Amino acid sequence: MNKFLKISLLTIIGGIQLLTGCDREEQESSTPSEIVVSGGDISMPERTPFPVNCCGVRLEKAVERAVSLSPAATEIICELGFKNTLVGVSSYCDYPEGLSLEKVGSTENPDLDKIIALEPDAVFTLSALSERETYALSQEGIAVLTATVPTNIEEYSTLYTDISSAFYGREFTDSQKDVTKAVQIGRDARSSLEKAAKSVEPYTFLYVTEKLMVAGMDGFESAVLGLGGENMCTQSGYVPPEELECATPTFIIADNSLYEYEITDNQYLNGYLSDGAELRLVDSRCFERPTSRTAEVFAGLTNAPEISGTTEETSETGETGEVPGNMGENGGYVE
Numbered sequence: 001m002n003k004f005l006k007i008s009l010l011t012i013i014g015g016i017q018l019l020t021g022c023d024r025e026e027q028e029s030s031t032p033s034e035i036v037v038s039g040g041d042i043s044m045p046e047r048t049p050f051p052v053n054c055c056g057v058r059l060e061k062a063v064e065r066a067v068s069l070s071p072a073a074t075e076i077i078c079e080l081g082f083k084n085t086l087v088g089v090s091s092y093c094d095y096p097e098g099l100s101l102e103k104v105g106s107t108e109n110p111d112l113d114k115i116i117a118l119e120p121d122a123v124f125t126l127s128a129l130s131e132r133e134t135y136a137l138s139q140e141g142i143a144v145l146t147a148t149v150p151t152n153i154e155e156y157s158t159l160y161t162d163i164s165s166a167f168y169g170r171e172f173t174d175s176q177k178d179v180t181k182a183v184q185i186g187r188d189a190r191s192s193l194e195k196a197a198k199s200v201e202p203y204t205f206l207y208v209t210e211k212l213m214v215a216g217m218d219g220f221e222s223a224v225l226g227l228g229g230e231n232m233c234t235q236s237g238y239v240p241p242e243e244l245e246c247a248t249p250t251f252i253i254a255d256n257s258l259y260e261y262e263i264t265d266n267q268y269l270n271g272y273l274s275d276g277a278e279l280r281l282v283d284s285r286c287f288e289r290p291t292s293r294t295a296e297v298f299a300g301l302t303n304a305p306e307i308s309g310t311t312e313e314t315s316e317t318g319e320t321g322e323v324p325g326n327m328g329e330n331g332g333y334v335e
Helices: 003-030 071-079 112-118 131-139 153-168 181-197 220-225 260-264 267-274 292-301
Strands: 052-054 057-059 066-068 086-089 122-125 143-146 203-208 229-231 251-255 278-282
Touching: 052 153, 057 143, 066 071, 071 086, 071 122, 071 153, 071 292, 086 112, 112 131, 122 153, 131 143, 143 153, 153 181, 153 220, 181 292, 203 220, 203 267, 220 229, 220 292, 251 267, 251 292, 260 267, 278 292
Parallel strands: 066 086, 066 122, 122 143, 203 229, 203 251, 251 278
Antiparallel strands: 052 057
């Protein structure tokens, strides 16, 4: 190949490289270094407190006007600092003392006309209303929030969470960004109860209801008292004393509406007392109303009870009669 031909070929090749290089640079310069999506921020959406699912009901906003058909719900709402939201309560709501609000019946017999006239955002209850009553209230835009009656400590914590979420929604705490304020309140309630249980030396027990039935392993009484001790009744439900087959407990813990003779006259319970069990009386409302006052039950275990030993109660008119009961047929929870 002659010298002229070689120079021509080199010139052509160099020109081609120059052109393709320019094209490549132009393509590279037109390719963005990062992908930009128009239309705003694509980060995680902001988490807002509402809407929230509370007791199986969707709440679009925080409850600002409330009616409570449950003494326990009333106490918890006031304990949480939302007393001013209450516009009506049940006939059985007597705490906090001096709670002067419209009485609207009970879960068994709610006064729907009164409730609707009060224009609440929600009605709180621990016992389900009838379908007719729930429908009538929902037609007026009133949510019926039926919380679960606790049978264990986890459900006790959940009760606080359910009620507080109606006011706080999914509001997150400052210290724990992944835990809502309502959930934290439930955890704190449980922690307080567990702390109170540690104030008593470990013990074994039998809990006797107003109906002289012994609470089994699956009830709320056993769950609470079991935080500091062991239930010697391993059966379920409420058991007659004559059906017990267990060792003598440290304490016979009884409803304080009972008289001493009612316990000692029962040969089976008296047998445990004769064998060394100590009698302790506690307020049954600690179990009937699962609130912060439930912790008071442990204070009742530290000292022996003061029992009058009387067999009947005399009224101001001079008539005598039995002390009325306030529990269910077998000694269980009622509102």
